Amino acid sequence: MSHHKPLLLTSLLCMAGVMPLAHAHISLQTPSAAVGSSYQAVLRIGHGCQGSDTTRIRVRIPDGVLAVKPQPKAGWVLTVTDGPYAQPETLHGASIDHGVREIDWTGSLPDAYFDDFSFVATLSPSLKPGDTLYFPVVQECTQGVSRWIDTSGNKKADNPAPSLKLTAPQPKDGHHSH
Numbered sequence: 441m442s443h444h445k446p447l448l449l450t451s452l453l454c455m456a457g458v459m460p461l462a463h464a465h466i467s468l469q470t471p472s473a474a475v476g477s478s479y480q481a482v483l484r485i486g487h488g489c490q491g492s493d494t495t496r497i498r499v500r501i502p503d504g505v506l507a508v509k510p511q512p513k514a515g516w517v518l519t520v521t522d523g524p525y526a527q528p529e530t531l532h533g534a535s536i537d538h539g540v541r542e543i544d545w546t547g548s549l550p551d552a553y554f555d556d557f558s559f560v561a562t563l564s565p566s567l568k569p570g571d572t573l574y575f576p577v578v579q580e581c582t583q584g585v586s587r588w589i590d591t592s593g594n595k596k597a598d599n600p601a602p603s604l605k606l607t608a609p610q611p612k613d614g615h616h617s618h
Contacts, residue, residue, distance in 0.1 A: 494581050506536065510559040519546070524537060588601050
C-alpha cells in the first residue's frame with residue numbers, strides 16, 4: 441500500500457540513525473538557563489505511549505529549583521505535591537525550606553497531537569554553572585506508561601529525563617563586556 445511508504449521510510453531512516461527521532465522523547469523547550477535566574481520550563485509532549493493517548497504527566501522537581509508555579513491547562517486537573525528542600529534556601533531575602541516537589545497534570549492528549557506543559561521557577565544561586573539539572577517525567581497513557589527518568593546524561597539512553605544545562609549568572613548591572 442503506497443500510503444504507508446513515507447512512514448515506513450521515515451521509520452527505517454530513524455532506526456538507521458540517518459534522521460533524528462523527532463519528538464522521540466520529552467524535552468525542555470529552553471535547554472539552558474543562568475544560575476539565580478527565573479526560568480520558564482516548557483515540557484513538550486510530542487506523542488503518546490506507543491500510539492495510545494496521554495492521560496497524565498508527572499514531573500519531579502530537582503533540588504535547587506525554587507518557588508515553582510505550574511501553568512493550569514484547560515481540561516486538565518492540576519495537582520502539586522509540596523515537600524522539604526534538600527537544604528534551606530534564600531529567595532528574595534527570605535529563608536525557605538520547602539516548596540513544590542512534583543507537578544501532576546491529568547487529562548487527555550490524543551496521540552495524534554502534541555502539547556506543552558509549563559511552569560515557572562527560580563534557579564537557586566547556590567547551583568553551579570556547568571551542572572545539569574534533570575526533570576524526570578512519567579507519562580501515563582490509555583495503554584502503557586513511558587518513564588522519561590534516565591538522569592545518566594547518556595545521549596543514547598532510551599528514556600532520557602528532560603535536562604537543563606546551567607550557565608553562569610548574568611550581570612545584574614545590565615552591562616555586558618564585549
